[in-house]
Amino acid sequence: MAELNIFSMFDGVGGFTIGFDNADNEYYQTLYSNQYEPSRKTQDAFEVGKYRFPDMEHIGIDVAEIPDKKFQEMKENGVNMIVGGFPCQDYSVAHTGAKGIQGKKGVLFWQIIRATENIKPKYLVLENVDRLLKSPTSQRGRDFAIMLKSFADLGYSLEWRVINAAEYGEAQRRRRVFFFVYRNDTPWAKRVNKKLGSGEVEHLEELGQNPYEDYIFKDGLFARQFPVKQEPVKNRVAEYTLEGDVVDISDNFTGKVFNTGVMHNGHYYTIETAPTGEEKPRTLGDIVQAEADVPEEFYLxxxxxxxxxxxxxxxxxxxxxxxxxxxxxYSEGGMSPYDSLDLPSRTMLTSEGSTNRSTHLLKIDGRYRLLTPIEAERLQDFPDDWTKYKLTEDGQVKEVSTRMRMFFMGNALVTGIVSRIGKELKKIDADNE
Known part of the structure; x- marks a missing residue:
């Protein structure tokens, strides 16, 4: 059995698994995955996962319907890590009398919390759109603070970073917030606790030290793999103590949240950081197929x-x-007539390939065309034709439609970023002193 055994939530077509496999497929093993699209009759992404990972246990039902005993079974079978990319939803909570505290029905984050309560993993690695840090607009940062408080109440600390993939060598300008969550009794958490101590930042600054900034700029997982300039952008620094319960946070949160931070024992410290700019991105031209290999259907x-x-x-x-x-x-500024092959691509959306403003438009050898599914996969660091086939419920292997393949990639994450997280997490986990 691997050292870190994974349950992949909201699995899509296996982006997290690809990333961790590329980091070290002996150290990491995904044992279980859950993928379900409630609004679709056919579960194409789930069926792609079954085709690509025949040895994994795939759970193709609404995550809310997975019983606690299934999560406990995962724990008994060695699962000690949870990963997942989940949507940005309304995380507000309220008191519900005898039931205690309850979030809104259908908000998938609460299923992550339920899985964490049952499995008690050493680590979680999560991903979301970066607007999570500023939602809702009426109380910016509240939803994120509720997340932090929920993990703190379960005995976890975490760090976060907004990462633009193109700023770290990838071919797509895709900004996502990543979280590294760790249980407070792990060796890593104990080492962090020695550095951050009680978290009395003001006292430490009097001594000319700030361990929170040392962690964010130098010592944390993200600092090691995704270097940033060693000073805050425009002096944007804030901290906040998450007092009370999650309802208090939901009702009364007034803090600020920037693109980088660490939450330790219910107190967070956050800084606006900027990449060093030392890593050059790949370009759209680097990932396009040879024109001789592009089917005619993609030309306009x-x-x-x-x-x-x-x-x-x-x-x-x-x-x-x-x-x-x-x-x-309603005013809308103009875009370039077509996408430059000399720059990284724009952020790919689920509507990629349809006739809309966000779809990439290429001009090569005097002809206009759209991205192919293989090029979309390359922008997310997936292997070529990863999403071409699926294994249906009746055991047949069938081709996936072009529209669905583009939808998958618009929903996916850049697996190269996950791979770098995996390489650093292996170092952290292996260092048990």
Whole structure:
């Protein structure tokens, strides 16, 4: 059995597993995965996972329907790590009388907490869109603070960092917030505790020391793998003690949250950081297929469709009317006529390949075309044709539609970032002194 055995939640098409396998497929092993799309009749992503990972136990039901005893079975079978990319939702909570504290139904983060309560993993590695740090707009940072408090109440500490993949050598400008969560009785947590102590930052600053900044700039997992400049951006630094219960945080949170931070024993310290700029990104041109290998269906031979793309990407001012009858002018700036092959790509969305403003438009050898599924996979550091086949419920291997393959990649993460996290986490876990 591997040293770190994984339960992959909201698995998609296996991005976390690919990343950790590439880091060290003997140290990491994904034993269980859960993937379910409640709004779809066919579970294509789940079936791709079954095809690609035949030895893994795949759970294809709503995560809320997985019983606690299944999580306990995972623990008994050696699962000691949870990973997952989960959506940004409303995390607000309320008191519910005899039931105690309850979050809104359907918010998937609470299923991560339930799995953590049952499995009690050593570590979690999680990913989300970076707007999580500023949501909701009416109380910025509240949802993130609820997350921090929830983990603190279970006996965990964590660090976070917003990572733009292109700033660390990847071919896509994709900003996501990653979390490294660790149980407070692990050797790593004990070493962190020695450095951060009681967290009385003011006293330590009087001595000319700030262990929180040392952790963020030098000592933490993200600092080691994703270096940043050794000073805050525009002096943006804040700290906050998460007092009371999660309802108190939900109702009364007033702190600030920046793109990097550490939460230790219910107290967090956060800094706005900037990458060193030493790593150069790959470009869109680096990942495109040879034109001889591109099927004709991806070329824009329809003049009307090409004109539609030109309109969508161009500047515009439109008169619109709100639901209450208020008239206003909607303005949209222009984009380049097509995407440069000399730069990393823009962020890929689930609508990639459809006729819309966010879809990438290439011009190569005088012809316009769209990204192919293989190119979309390369932008996320997946192997070529990773999503081409699926294993259906009746045991048949079938091809996946182009539309679904692009949807998968728009939902996926950059596996190269996960691989770097995995390499550093292995060092942390192996150092048990």
């Amino acid at each position: 031979n329809d003049d009307d469709k090409l004109e539609k793309f030109k309109y969508l990407r161009g500047p515009k001012k439109l008169q619109r009317k709100s639901a209450d009858g208020h008239e206003y002018t």
